[in-house]
Amino acid sequence: MSTPAAVGALGVSPPVAARLRRLARWRRRLRALGASRPAAVGLGIIVVWVGLAILAPAIAPYAPNANDLAALAHPTPSRAHWLGTDQLGRDLLSRILWGARPVLVIAPLAVLGAAALGSLLGLTAGYYGRWVGVVITRAGDIVLSFPVIILYMIILAHFGSSAWNIIGVLTLTKAPIIARIVRGMTIDLREREYVAAAKMRGESALYIMLVEILPNARGPLIVDMCLRTGYNVIIIGVLGFLGIGLPPPDPDWGGMVKDTYGMMMVWPHMSLVPCAAISSLVVGFNLLAVGLRELGLRD
Amino acid sequence: MTDAPLLEVQGLQVTYTTRAGEVPVIPGLSLSLAAGEALGLVGESGCGKSTVALSIVRYLGRAGRITGGRIVFEGRELTTLGDAELRAIRGRRIAMVYQDPMASLNPVMTVGRQLMEVPMTHEGVGAAAARARAIAMLGEVKLADPAAVMERYPHQLSGGQQQRIVIAMALIAGPALLIMDEPTTGLDVTVEAAVLDLVRELRHRHRSAILFISHNLGSVVRVCDRVGLMYRGEIVEEGSVRQIFTNPRHPYTRGLLDCLPTLGRDKRHSPLVPIPGQVESAIARPAGCGFARRCPHVEAGRCTAHPIGAVTVADEAGHRVACVRADELPRWTRRHDAAAATEPAAAGEPVIAAHHLTKTYEPRRRRRRFGAARPPVRALTDVDLAAARRQTLAIVGESGCGKSTLAKVLSGIEVATAGGVTLDGVEVGALSVDARSRALRRKLQMVFQNPDSTLNPSHTVGYAIGRALRQLQGRRPGDLAAGVARLLEAVHLSPALAARKPRHLSGGEKQRVAIARALAGDPDVIVADEPVSALDVSVQAAVINLLNELQATRGATLIFISHDLAVVRYLADHVAVMYLGAIAEFGPVERVFAPPYHPYTEALLSAVPVPDPDHVGARILLEGPVPRADEALGGCPFATRCPRRLGAVCDDTPPPVQRLAADHRIACHIPAAELRRLQAPLVEPPAAGR
Numbered sequence: 011m012s013t014p015a016a017v018g019a020l021g022v023s024p025p026v027a028a029r030l031r032r033l034a035r036w037r038r039r040l041r042a043l044g045a046s047r048p049a050a051v052g053l054g055i056i057v058v059w060v061g062l063a064i065l066a067p068a069i070a071p072y073a074p075n076a077n078d079l080a081a082l083a084h085p086t087p088s089r090a091h092w093l094g095t096d097q098l099g100r101d102l103l104s105r106i107l108w109g110a111r112p113v114l115v116i117a118p119l120a121v122l123g124a125a126a127l128g129s130l131l132g133l134t135a136g137y138y139g140r141w142v143g144v145v146i147t148r149a150g151d152i153v154l155s156f157p158v159i160i161l162y163m164i165i166l167a168h169f170g171s172s173a174w175n176i177i178g179v180l181t182l183t184k185a186p187i188i189a190r191i192v193r194g195m196t197i198d199l200r201e202r203e204y205v206a207a208a209k210m211r212g213e214s215a216l217y218i219m220l221v222e223i224l225p226n227a228r229g230p231l232i233v234d235m236c237l238r239t240g241y242n243v244i245i246i247g248v249l250g251f252l253g254i255g256l257p258p259p260d261p262d263w264g265g266m267v268k269d270t271y272g273m274m275m276v277w278p279h280m281s282l283v284p285c286a287a288i289s290s291l292v293v294g295f296n297l298l299a300v301g302l303r304e305l306g307l308r309d
Numbered sequence: 310m311t312d313a314p315l316l317e318v319q320g321l322q323v324t325y326t327t328r329a330g331e332v333p334v335i336p337g338l339s340l341s342l343a344a345g346e347a348l349g350l351v352g353e354s355g356c357g358k359s360t361v362a363l364s365i366v367r368y369l370g371r372a373g374r375i376t377g378g379r380i381v382f383e384g385r386e387l388t389t390l391g392d393a394e395l396r397a398i399r400g401r402r403i404a405m406v407y408q409d410p411m412a413s414l415n416p417v418m419t420v421g422r423q424l425m426e427v428p429m430t431h432e433g434v435g436a437a438a439a440r441a442r443a444i445a446m447l448g449e450v451k452l453a454d455p456a457a458v459m460e461r462y463p464h465q466l467s468g469g470q471q472q473r474i475v476i477a478m479a480l481i482a483g484p485a486l487l488i489m490d491e492p493t494t495g496l497d498v499t500v501e502a503a504v505l506d507l508v509r510e511l512r513h514r515h516r517s518a519i520l521f522i523s524h525n526l527g528s529v530v531r532v533c534d535r536v537g538l539m540y541r542g543e544i545v546e547e548g549s550v551r552q553i554f555t556n557p558r559h560p561y562t563r564g565l566l567d568c569l570p571t572l573g574r575d576k577r578h579s580p581l582v583p584i585p586g587q588v589e590s591a592i593a594r595p596a597g598c599g600f601a602r603r604c605p606h607v608e609a610g611r612c613t614a615h616p617i618g619a620v621t622v623a624d625e626a627g628h629r630v631a632c633v634r635a636d637e638l639p640r641w642t643r644r645h646d647a648a649a650a651t652e653p654a655a656a657g658e659p660v661i662a663a664h665h666l667t668k669t670y671e672p673r674r675r676r677r678r679f680g681a682a683r684p685p686v687r688a689l690t691d692v693d694l695a696a697a698r699r700q701t702l703a704i705v706g707e708s709g710c711g712k713s714t715l716a717k718v719l720s721g722i723e724v725a726t727a728g729g730v731t732l733d734g735v736e737v738g739a740l741s742v743d744a745r746s747r748a749l750r751r752k753l754q755m756v757f758q759n760p761d762s763t764l765n766p767s768h769t770v771g772y773a774i775g776r777a778l779r780q781l782q783g784r785r786p787g788d789l790a791a792g793v794a795r796l797l798e799a800v801h802l803s804p805a806l807a808a809r810k811p812r813h814l815s816g817g818e819k820q821r822v823a824i825a826r827a828l829a830g831d832p833d834v835i836v837a838d839e840p841v842s843a844l845d846v847s848v849q850a851a852v853i854n855l856l857n858e859l860q861a862t863r864g865a866t867l868i869f870i871s872h873d874l875a876v877v878r879y880l881a882d883h884v885a886v887m888y889l890g891a892i893a894e895f896g897p898v899e900r901v902f903a904p905p906y907h908p909y910t911e912a913l914l915s916a917v918p919v920p921d922p923d924h925v926g927a928r929i930l931l932e933g934p935v936p937r938a939d940e941a942l943g944g945c946p947f948a949t950r951c952p953r954r955l956g957a958v959c960d961d962t963p964p965p966v967q968r969l970a971a972d973h974r975i976a977c978h979i980p981a982a983e984l985r986r987l988q989a990p991l992v993e994p995p996a997a998g999r
Binding site: 203225 | 720721722742743745747750754755757758759762763764765766767768773776777780781823826829830
């Protein structure tokens with residue numbers, strides 16, 4: 011609490027003071043994140059990937075789809091191609107860098123979508139209970155009981171594969187899981203006295219759900235969103251591998267594995283490199299989730 | 310062993326490692342306990358009472374460390390003892406009883422197995438012998454049918470029964486020292502009285518010494534020989550129960566006694582005097598007296614310069630006090646200000662009234678798969694009461710008696726099943742709070758029990774109060790700040806608190822904010838559901854005074870729900886005593902607290918722990934089962950436990966409501982004249998004073 015007091019003492023105008031306070035709060039949060047080693051490492055991995063993805067046009071040594079026919083004879087890592095090339099002579103490093111971009115957009119967007127939809131469903135189910143809760147939970151259970159990969163194949167085959175459709179599919183299939191978590195917390199939180207106090211002053215159900223309940227469910231929700239972003243990275247890889255990911259020729263980590271796994275015996279690096287990229291990003295999100303949970307328990 | 314004390318703690322220092330750094334929670338504490346003696350440790354929360362108890366058995370956890378001093382138990386130094394030797398002492402020579410019995414019992418083992426384990430592990434006794442001892446011990450803690458109780462799981466027992474099991478587990482090994490940390494805090498007053506009597510009796514039979522930690526002076530008097538008052542990790546005064554209660558020398562002790570509501574105090578004759586401020590953090594310890602900043606007798610320089618050592622009070626052996634001004638202060642008397650007695654507020658038209666109010670809950674599934682339909686659960690049956698403007702109506706009873714349901718129905722969180730509620734002439738019994746108009750909503754607001762859940766942890770204080778202003782008064786978002794500041798000042802809080810989140814507030818501050826929020830609509834009726842029961846006595850006194858003051862200045866009616874009869878005696882104008890959803894007795898407070906009593910009122914009053922060593926009150930112990938709320942009741946709901954039960958008529962016929970005065974009524978078969986003949990007064994009228 012020392013920072014706001016210091017700000018007040020300096021005599022800064024209120025809006026500036028508010029902004030400074032917000033800044034100080036973020037700095038404190040970031041420092042708190044450093045207190046957990048898993049969180050720090052996880053965040054580090056993610057930040058590195060995000061940085062590489064943003065800078066891909068500047069730092070990638072080659073265009074992602076440029077074929078270096080000369081390298082075809084020796085596609086293994088070399089001075090010219092640090093991670094080697096694939097079966098078409100495309101530079102793997104450049105493709106990995108470029109390939110990070112769609113993953114890092116689609117995975118978090120899909121999680122945000124799932125969190126928004128899932129929170130709404132979960133809040134409604136938990137707050138109203140009774141038949142509303144039953145209908146929503148059962149509907150979610152039906153979605154969850156489907157073999158997801160087959161579900162993805164059906165939907166994407168029908169609507170065609172594009173970034174937006176992948177986001178839609180992931181949102182739809184992940185929302186019930188988030189809804190389940192939020193519903194559980196809502197059932198607990200709706201009995202709190204501050205919810206009764208809100209009812210006493212005549213707040214609407216929507217206000218109570220969004221303003222009184224949801225903010226207090228955010229801790230576990232954020233941890234779960236982090237984990238689920240990691241899972242989404244895997245699923246996007248799987249979709250690429252199955253050939254229903256992003257359309258070629260633009261690089262996509264899953265697609266890169268699909269194109270090259272036939273050559274596993276001869277040139278394993280062609281599929282191992284994108285696999286490693288996927289794993290590292292997933293590990294990053296998982297570590298961040300572990301760290302956040304640890305920090306959440308500590309307070 | 311005759312001269313050496315059983316337990317001797319010398320210069321104990323305990324430090325906690327926190328984010329703020331090393332905190333010396335106990336800066337150097339000494340106490341001693343003779344074999345068979347009972348010492349009470351009393352103080353507000355955060356005074357280090359439990360830390361002392363945990364240090365003795367070395368259960369401080371990872372954050373806490375003993376950094377100095379000695380703890381000698383039966384001639385052995387405990388601070389340096391190895392783990393294996395400690396284990397041999399814990400449970401066998403030193404046993405502990407904690408506040409929450411459910412947390413001390415293993416939910417997946419029968420009570421019998423858990424009891425048998427103690428002698429089997431500590432003494433290598435065989436199963437048959439252990440079983441016999443366990444059954445005998447259950448008999449000693451006065452559980453009916455010990456053999457049957459052995460086969461039960463903890464969740465099948467009531468809170469009072471569970472705590473008896475925990476006490477049995479502690480005593481079965483015959484420990485030389487029993488440490489009890491708030492053993493009766495979560496229990497109903499009638500159950501608490503029975504458990505305290507049991508502890509007192511067992512203590513003499515088993516010759517165990519007891520270290521009894523409590524925030525309740527009344528229960529300490531019942532169990533202990535000596536009392537130590539703790540403040541900020543130090544014992545500031547220590548002496549026999551009689552010495553402490555008749556001649557308290559330390560201002561802290563006096564402060565605690567002054568803010569304690571008792572059955573002999575009411576708001577008009579002897580106002581509570583809260584201790585100003587709150588327990589300060591142990592991080593920055595002052596050079597002098599730790600209590601100086603809250604002390605009304607502080608003298609700059611003398612009190613604050615040097616550490617205060619304990620001195621023995623003249624002519625009182627064993628009475629030690631750590632205060633430089635102890636000799637100078639006049640002898641303490643209970644504050645009693647007959648001159649200041651205010652006239653009772655004149656009873657006017659009722660603002661809120663319930664007529665034949667009934668609330669039942671339908672069971673989840675209407676029909677069992679086989680067999681008859683399940684009966685509905687009765688929460689309230691035919692409740693009739695009324696509260697006039699500017700008056701305080703208290704509703705008392707044990708947990709499960711329907712007090713909170715009544716609050717919910719009055720406030721519209723729940724809707725009445727039958728009967729009605731009138732609020733300022735408008736029938737609202739069937740109107741849930743969403744169906745009430747804004748004008749109706751602002752007439753009645755609630756204050757809740759739990760300070761930790763009454764405010765949304767995600768919102769600032771200013772937002773919480775501002776939102777109430779907006780919703781109840783229709784204020785624009787732009788001009789809330791002034792209103793928020795005004796309300797915070799009304800509850801004696803700094804307007805600067807508006808920017809804080811609840812986690813930065815103490816329990817008392819949170820409850821004040823909750824009161825400010827309830828005041829936002831300038832209500833005619835405030836329903837307060839146990840608003841002070843989670844607070845320390847010193848804070849409780851301040852909040853009670855605040856409620857009183859607000860009632861006087863704003864002219865609101867207060868419906869005060871409580872299980873604490875001393876608080877009710879202090880605060881109320883009218884009292885409704887509830888048992889199992891029905892009103893047993895209703896009337897003005899001075900009539901309800903004087904004979905003739907309803908037998909249930911009589912039992913409740915007799916159970917209240919009185920912080921006075923000279924008090925000799927015959928305790929009425931309630932035995933017998935409480936009927937289930939879904940059983941059909943033929944007669945009086947209290948008949949199964951009533952010590953004055955007449956006979957079959959009580960079981961078969963609903964009790965008649967006897968009107969003893971215009972507004973005093975008792976639901977009992979025994980004629981009032983007969984009750985008056987049988988009963989002795991249990992409470993001195995406040996005007997008599999002591």
